[in-house]
Amino acid sequence: MKYQYEIKTESLINISQSLFSGQSFLWEKGNDSTPYYSSIIKSIPIILCEISEHEFEIYSTQNSVDGVPLPEFINRYFTLDINSELAFPENFSRLYPELWQRLAPYFSLRIMRQDPFETMISFMCAQGIGMHLIRKQVTMLRESYGEARSVLYRSKEVVLHHFPTPEKLAAADPALLSRCTNNNRVRARNIILAAQCVAEGRMDFNALCDPALPLSELRNTLCQNGGIGYKIADCIALFSLGRFDAFPIDTHVKQYLGEWFNSATARRPLSPTTYFALDKEARTFLNPDLAGYAGHLLFHCWRKEVKGLRTF
DNA sequence: CCCCAGGCTTTTC
DNA sequence: GAAAAGCATGGG
Numbered sequence: 001m002k003y004q005y006e007i008k009t010e011s012l013i014n015i016s017q018s019l020f021s022g023q024s025f026l027w028e029k030g031n032d033s034t035p036y037y038s039s040i041i042k043s044i045p046i047i048l049c050e051i052s053e054h055e056f057e058i059y060s061t062q063n064s065v066d067g068v069p070l071p072e073f074i075n076r077y078f079t080l081d082i083n084s085e086l087a088f089p090e091n092f093s094r095l096y097p098e099l100w101q102r103l104a105p106y107f108s109l110r111i112m113r114q115d116p117f118e119t120m121i122s123f124m125c126a127q128g129i130g131m132h133l134i135r136k137q138v139t140m141l142r143e144s145y146g147e148a149r150s151v152l153y154r155s156k157e158v159v160l161h162h163f164p165t166p167e168k169l170a171a172a173d174p175a176l177l178s179r180c181t182n183n184n185r186v187r188a189r190n191i192i193l194a195a196q197c198v199a200e201g202r203m204d205f206n207a208l209c210d211p212a213l214p215l216s217e218l219r220n221t222l223c224q225n226g227g228i229g230y231k232i233a234d235c236i237a238l239f240s241l242g243r244f245d246a247f248p249i250d251t252h253v254k255q256y257l258g259e260w261f262n263s264a265t266a267r268r269p270l271s272p273t274t275y276f277a278l279d280k281e282a283r284t285f286l287n288p289d290l291a292g293y294a295g296h297l298l299f300h301c302w303r304k305e306v307k308g309l310r311t312f
Numbered sequence: 313c314c315c316c317a318g319g320c321t322t323t324t325c
Numbered sequence: 326g327a328a329a330a331g332c333a334t335g336g337g
Binding site for chain 2: 022023123126127128129130131133134186190226227228229230231232235248249250251252253270299303
Binding site: 127128129130132133181182183184185186187269271272273 | 326327328329332333334335336337
């Protein structure tokens with residue numbers, strides 16, 4: 001590794017928890033005595049190694065990403081500019097004292113600003129299946145269609161794979177690609193069609209990044225693609241378009257809205273109608289501007305503390 | 313064989 | 326319009 005940094009943060013950050021909280025299917029955990037996490041971001045291999053909750057190391061072959069110095073880039077990538085406690089209104093701890101206590105450890109969990117195309121394809125793989133299967137699909141996509149690149153980490157060779165480019169997936173054979181999607185042909189077809197949209201410039205993520213774009217409009221645009229409904233559209237917005245107000249509602253979110261917030265709506269089947277009703281409800285007890293950020297912390301807390309699920 | 317998993321699409325009322 | 330059923334696959 002040519003460049004190495006040690007970063008100290010003011011805010012709590014738990015790298016391993018963040019990278020495997022379920023939002024990131026784009027990072028891989030290395031099997032080493034000291035766990036490390038690797039990914040390729042904008043063609044640059046990056047390895048992260050956690051030292052403590054306030055310190056971690058970055059290894060890379062370059063010292064900047066798109067002209068932004070690496071430490072600064074990582075800071076932004078892990079949304080350290082966002083104070084996640086502000087995702088909850090001031091009276092939240094008073095209204096939900098028990099929940100507030102359970103939630104405390106999860107403030108060190110960060111949402112990441114990931115690449116929109118990679119996020120879109122990853123979450124298209126996430127319909128009605130378990131998290132380890134989602135990760136398996138994304139890994140297979142990377143290894144089957146992404147360019148390999150090996151880097152040195154502590155004098156060991158580590159092979160990383162790029163996430164496939166839109167062009168590569170756009171040209172893929174549906175039958176072959178479906179081996180990466182649990183043999184689901186429909187999903188494979190939708191992924192290829194979406195990749196073609198991006199490759200041909202019919203879908204422009206730069207335009208969709210505009211913070212002035214109303215969330216409903218953004219959601220409708222994304223939903224025009226087959227295989228993308230409201231939930232996945234909200235995930236793309238939250239995890240890759242900087243829309244921390246987007247509040248994806250899945251089976252787990254629906255469950256905790258019923259249990260923790262006593263929502264009667266949450267006990268009905270999740271139709272578009274209930275989806276919008278829950279979206280609106282959630283904004284009454286969460287900070288609307290950061291509802292999605294709050295939702296993600298609650299989501300992870302629910303999964304781990306109540307359901308006893310492991311993320312990886 | 314049951315149910316569930318970070319849903320979406322089509323049919324039916 | 327909105328609710329209900331159908332879909333598709335692997336794992337517990």
